[in-house]
Every structure is written in structure tokens, then in C-alpha cells.
Amino acid sequence: EVQLVESGGGLVKPGGSLRLSCAASGFTFANAWMSWVRQAPGKGLEWAGLIKSKPDGGTTDYAAPVKGRFTISRDDSKNTLYLQLNGLKTEDTAVYYCATGALGLWGRGTLVTVSS
Amino acid sequence: DVVMTQSPLSLPVTLGQPASISCRSSQSLVYSDGNTYLSWFQQRPGQSPRRLIYKVSNRDSGVPDRFTGSGSGTDFTLKISRVEAEDVAVYYCMQGTHWPFTFGPGTKVDIK
Numbered sequence: 001e002v003q004l005v006e007s008g009g010g011l012v013k014p015g016g017s018l019r020l021s022c023a024a025s026g027f028t029f030a031n032a033w034m035s036w037v038r039q040a041p042g043k044g045l046e047w048a049g050l051i052k053s054k055p056d057g058g059t060t061d062y063a064a065p066v067k068g069r070f071t072i073s074r075d076d077s078k079n080t081l082y083l084q085l086n087g088l089k090t091e092d093t094a095v096y097y098c099a100t101g102a103l104g105l106w107g108r109g110t111l112v113t114v115s116s
Numbered sequence: 117d118v119v120m121t122q123s124p125l126s127l128p129v130t131l132g133q134p135a136s137i138s139c140r141s142s143q144s145l146v147y148s149d150g151n152t153y154l155s156w157f158q159q160r161p162g163q164s165p166r167r168l169i170y171k172v173s174n175r176d177s178g179v180p181d182r183f184t185g186s187g188s189g190t191d192f193t194l195k196i197s198r199v200e201a202e203d204v205a206v207y208y209c210m211q212g213t214h215w216p217f218t219f220g221p222g223t224k225v226d227i228k
Contacts, residue, residue: 037165045157045165045208045219063216064117097164102212103155104176106164 002026002105004098009110016088020110022081022098030076031055033101036083038094039109046094050101051081066092088114118142118211120220128228135196137223139209144189146213153212156185156194159222160205168207169194201227 008020022034035050049062051072060072071084081098095109119142129135145152156169167176169185172192182197196203204227209220 044222045159045210047210047217047219061215102153102167102170103157103165103210104167104170106166108164 004100004105004107006096006098006107006110009096009112011113011115012088013116014088014090014114016114018085018088018112020083020085020096020098020112022083022107024079024081027100027105029074029079029081034072034074034081035099035101035103036070036072036081037097037099037103037106038092039097040091040094043094048083048096052101085112088112090114117216118145118214118218120209120211120218122207122209122220122223125221125223127223127225129196129199129225130228131201132198135199135203135225137194137207137209137225139187139192139194139220141190141192141211143214145211146189152188154185154187154192155210155212156183157208157210157219158203158205159208160202165208196225199225199227 005023012018031053033052036048038048048066049072051060069087073082093114095111097109099106121140123138145154152172154172157165159165168179173185184195186193206222206224208222
């Protein structure tokens with residue numbers, strides 16, 4: 001079955017860190033560009049960043065609100081995508097979805113709550 | 117950043133009647149390769165978003181043919197030919213031409 005499963009969300013204090021994971025199955029992960037999209041409670045969708053496949057350079061791009069604080073990486077041997085969140089702010093509270101590069105496939109999301 | 121606007125933001129519809137959502141971008145979405153990377157997403161209550169349409173008018177696998185995307189340049193439309201109860205959702209347009217990719221604010225479709 002083609003699917004993405006996120007994990008690693010939780011409650012963290014402002015300034016803290018968290019690492020999210022996204023396990024992929026059912027498709028050739030190594031060839032896929034992957035994205036992270038977030039959605040604050042009751043709000044719309046915001047593209048956080050993406051990572052290209054290694055054959056396409058493996059580079060990353062980030063949206064301005066997260067650039068310098070969030071890092072996307074991938075382990076193709078484990079079919080897993082990661083999002084390292086550092087320097088968290090209350091405004092980072094959101095459900096974080098991983099998705100294939102053009103957002104054709106989404107996971108169920110994992111909730112990150114930043115609060116003291 | 118490219119700003120995506122949608123109208124209306126709320127759309128009450130009668131079952132079996134058509135519905136139309138407009139999406140406009142602050143600049144042309146035609147990419148250097150000639151493609152226009154405009155997609156539409158549906159998010160039902162309590163669910164993850166699901167892509168319906170990509171590159172303006174291409175329907176994703178399993179999407180009913182009552183959903184149609186059209187448009188060009190900066191002006192795009194999603195039409196539902198006959199609204200069904202399962203179409204109650206928030207619909208987002210998104211541009212994937214200019215980084216950072218950006219979404220519209222969403223249009224909430226519900227039943228009158």
C-alpha cells in the first residue's frame with residue numbers, strides 16, 4: 001500500500017527542539033521529491049520546505065518563516081523523511097504533514113504544540 | 117512571494133447543483149518549461165488534504181469527473197458539476213511555479 005506515516009510530534013517548550021519522521025512505503029522513495037506542509041489549528045496550509053531526490057541533487061528549500069531553524073533530511077535506505085525543528089516558537093504550533101513533492105500523496109500528519 | 121486569493125471564501129450549495137471556486141495569483145504561473153503548476157486540494161473535516169487537480173486541469177486518479185479545473189496565467193477555476201454530500205470540505209488552490217510554493221486561503225463548501 002502506498003502511504004506516508006508521520007511520527008514524533010508532541011508538546012515542547014518555546015526554544016526547544018523536536019524531530020519528526022515520515023515513513024514511506026509502496027513507492028520508490030529514493031526517486032521522490034518530498035515536502036513538509038504545516039497547518040496551524042483552524043488555519044490554512046503552509047508549505048514549510050522540500051527536499052529533492054539524491055539523483056536530482058538532494059538539495060533543500062525552505063519557506064522564510066522556518067528557514068534557519070528547520071532542517072529537512074532523508075534516509076533513502078530506510079525510506080524515511082525527517083524534519084528537525086529547532087528554536088521552536090509558539091507560532092510553529094501546527095499539524096505537520098509530509099507529502100510527496102507535488103503533494104500527490106499526504107500522510108495523516110503529526111501535531112506539534114509549542115507552549116510553556 | 118506569490119499571493120493566491122480565492123473567492124468566495126464560503127460557498128453554501130444545494131445538493132445536485134453546480135459550484136464554482138475562483139483562484140487568482142499575483143503573478144503568472146506559467147513556468148519556464150511551459151507548464152502551469154496550479155493544483156487544487158480538498159480537505160474534508162478531520163482529514164488530511166487530498167490533491168484533486170494538478171497542472172490546472174489534470175484530475176488525479178480516483179477523483180470523480182464532476183470536478184473540473186480550468187484557467188490560465190493568473191486566473192483559475194475549480195468547478196463541481198453536481199455537488200454531493202461527500203464534497204463538503206475546504207478547497208485550496210496552490211501554485212508550484214514560484215518558490216516558496218503558496219496556497220490560497222481556502223474556500224469552505226457546505227450544504228445549504
